[in-house]
Amino acid sequence: MKVNNPSLPLRVIVIICFILLWLLLTGFGALQPNALAESGTVYQERSRHSSDGIGKFYMGREIAKVMGHTEALWLERASREVTEQPQQVVEALDLKPTHVVADIGAGTGYFSFRMSPLVPEGKVLAVDIQPEMIDILNFLKQENNITNVEPILASATDPNLPDESVDLALMVDAYHEFEYPKEVMEGVVKSLKPGGRVVLVEYRRENPLILIKALHKMTQKQVRKEMQTVGLQWLETKHFLPQQHLMVFEKPKEQQIAARQEV
Numbered sequence: 222m223k224v225n226n227p228s229l230p231l232r233v234i235v236i237i238c239f240i241l242l243w244l245l246l247t248g249f250g251a252l253q254p255n256a257l258a259e260s261g262t263v264y265q266e267r268s269r270h271s272s273d274g275i276g277k278f279y280m281g282r283e284i285a286k287v288m289g290h291t292e293a294l295w296l297e298r299a300s301r302e303v304t305e306q307p308q309q310v311v312e313a314l315d316l317k318p319t320h321v322v323a324d325i326g327a328g329t330g331y332f333s334f335r336m337s338p339l340v341p342e343g344k345v346l347a348v349d350i351q352p353e354m355i356d357i358l359n360f361l362k363q364e365n366n367i368t369n370v371e372p373i374l375a376s377a378t379d380p381n382l383p384d385e386s387v388d389l390a391l392m393v394d395a396y397h398e399f400e401y402p403k404e405v406m407e408g409v410v411k412s413l414k415p416g417g418r419v420v421l422v423e424y425r426r427e428n429p430l431i432l433i434k435a436l437h438k439m440t441q442k443q444v445r446k447e448m449q450t451v452g453l454q455w456l457e458t459k460h461f462l463p464q465q466h467l468m469v470f471e472k473p474k475e476q477q478i479a480a481r482q483e484v
C-alpha cells in the first residue's frame with residue numbers, strides 16, 4: 222500500500238528540533254548510557270558530556286568548568302549591578318556587626334568587599350581555589366585599606382576554614398563549578414557554628430529563557446537535594462532577584478540533631 226503523506230518530512234524536522242532543543246537545555250547532561258564509573262559511587266565520569274562541563278556528574282548533574290582567573294574582569298562588569306543586584310543580596314543576608322562570613326568561591330571579592338562594611342567587628346573569609354584570585358583579593362584589600370577581609374586559598378576538596386567559627390557561608394555563582402561539591406560542603410558545614418547559615422545564589426535552571434549556559438544554572442530541587450545530603454536544612458528561598466534564586470539553609474543546632482537521632 223502506498224502511503225501518501227507529504228507532511229512527514231516536516232514532522233521529522235520538528236522532532237529533530239525538539240531533540241536538539243532538549244539536548245541544549247539539559248547541557249547534554251541527560252545522556253546516561255555512556256557512564257564510565259559505577260553508579261552508587263559519589264561521582265560518575267562520562268566520556269560524552271557538555272563542552273561546558275568537566276565530564277563528572279554529581280547527583281544527576283554535570284559539574285561546570287571553573288571560570289578562570291583570566292576572566293576576573295567579567296566578575297566586575299558594571300551590568301551586574303542591574304542583573305544581580307549585589308547590594309540587595311547583601312542586605313538580604315541579615316548580617317550582624319560581629320558576624321564571621323565565609324565567601325566561598327569569592328573570585329575578585331565582588332561580594333566579600335560589599336559584605337565587609339556590614340561586619341565591622343567580625344570578618345569576611347574570602348575563599349578561592351585559584352592563587353591568582355587570592356592575589357587580586359589581597360591587592361584590592363590593601364588598595365582600599367580594608368582590614369576585615371581575609372583571603373584563604375582553598376583546595377579542591379577543602380575550603381580550609383576553622384571549625385565551628387562561621388555564622389554564614391555565601392556562595393554566589395560558584396557552587397555549580399566545585400569539582401568535589403560533597404567534600405567542600407562537608408568542610409563548610411564543619412566550619413559553621415550550630416545554627417549557622419549557608420546561602421546559595423544560582424541562576425534559575427527551571428527557566429530556559431534565562432540565557433546562561435545550562436551547567437551554570439541550577440534548579441531549586443537540585444540544590445535542596447545536594448544540601449540535604451550534607452545535613453543542611455532548607456529555611457527559605459527568596460525570589461526578589463530577576464534571574465537567580467537566593468536559597469537559605471541552616472546547620473541544625475545540636476539539640477535538633479540529637480532529637481533526630483533518637484527518633
Ligand SMILES: C[S@@+](CC[C@H](N)C(=O)[O-])C[C@H]1O[C@@H](n2cnc3c(N)ncnc32)[C@H](O)[C@@H]1O
Pocket residue numbers: 287288296325326327328329330331332348349350351354375376377378380392393394395398399400401405
Ligand atoms: C564564577 S566565579 C564567582 C565569583 C564570585 N562569587 C562572584 O560572584 O563574583 C566562581 C569562583 O569560584 C571559585 N571556585 C571554584 N571551585 C572552587 C572550590 N572548590 N573552592 C573555592 N572556590 C572555588 C573559582 O576559582 C571562581 O573564582
